[in-house]
Amino acid sequence: MSDVLSGHFLTKHFGHTTALAGVDITIRQEEAVAIMGPSGSGKSTLLHCLAGIMKPDEGEVHLMGHRVDNLGERRRSELRRTRFGFVFQFGQLLPELPAEENVALPLMLGGVTRTQAVRQAREWFAPLGLQGMETRRPGELSGGQAQRVAIARALVSRPAVVFADEPTGALDQTTGQETMRLLVEATKHNEACLVVVTHDPNVASWCDRTVEVRDGRLTAQQATAYTTVLPAGGHA
Ligand SMILES: Nc1ncnc2c1ncn2[C@@H]1O[C@H](COP(=O)(O)OP(=O)(O)OP(=O)(O)O)[C@@H](O)[C@H]1O
16 A cells, blocks of 8 residues: 655644654554553644644655645645545534535535535535434534534545544543544545544544554554454445
């Protein structure tokens, strides 16, 4: 499998704090990687550097062979919108928009007409078990349903990489497991790779591989035994 995203000697300081101390990481096509480690160890900083949200002080990030960490803010913003998808602990859906428009938003920001974007967005609802929820506002959805809307929004523009920071952190254990299953399967089915920051070993167990960050360094890598059970065809 080819490399999709890689970080080379990523280093990041905040004042006297060293958040990343020279991290090397490679994520391959359709691979799901969990980033674990104690609080304050540098997990979110690593995700933010890989995703172009933050520039590392030293080191390089490459997406499909192209260096991306040195792009200007406008190009990195475009990269985040077109090549990356994001799922955070709280789905960060816009409360005033119906679910289908929340999902359609990345497409509309990319210039697709509202009608076409909503049509494409609707295709994601049934595969994610959200049929009938299209016109509900986020406040009318359960936590698990809202995260599934966030998953649809992360995938609608067919990104190369989905980044998730504690995607199940606000959910109970059962709903969290179901959300992870859908996140991993939908991401793989769309031939994207997944980078998940989590404290929860149950969440990490859905991934192909876990890397552990301590004091800004990767300390361990272990393979986890997850294989997709999705049938071929469809979105999720
Ligand atoms: N914007 C910032 N300004 C100053 N220090 C920061 C900033 N962001 C992170 N840090 C520091 O960098 C270190 C790594 O933070 P980071 O958020 O990456 O850790 P984490 O492993 O994601 O933690 P948690 O599991 O608690 O979310 C910590 O010591 C943190 O206090």
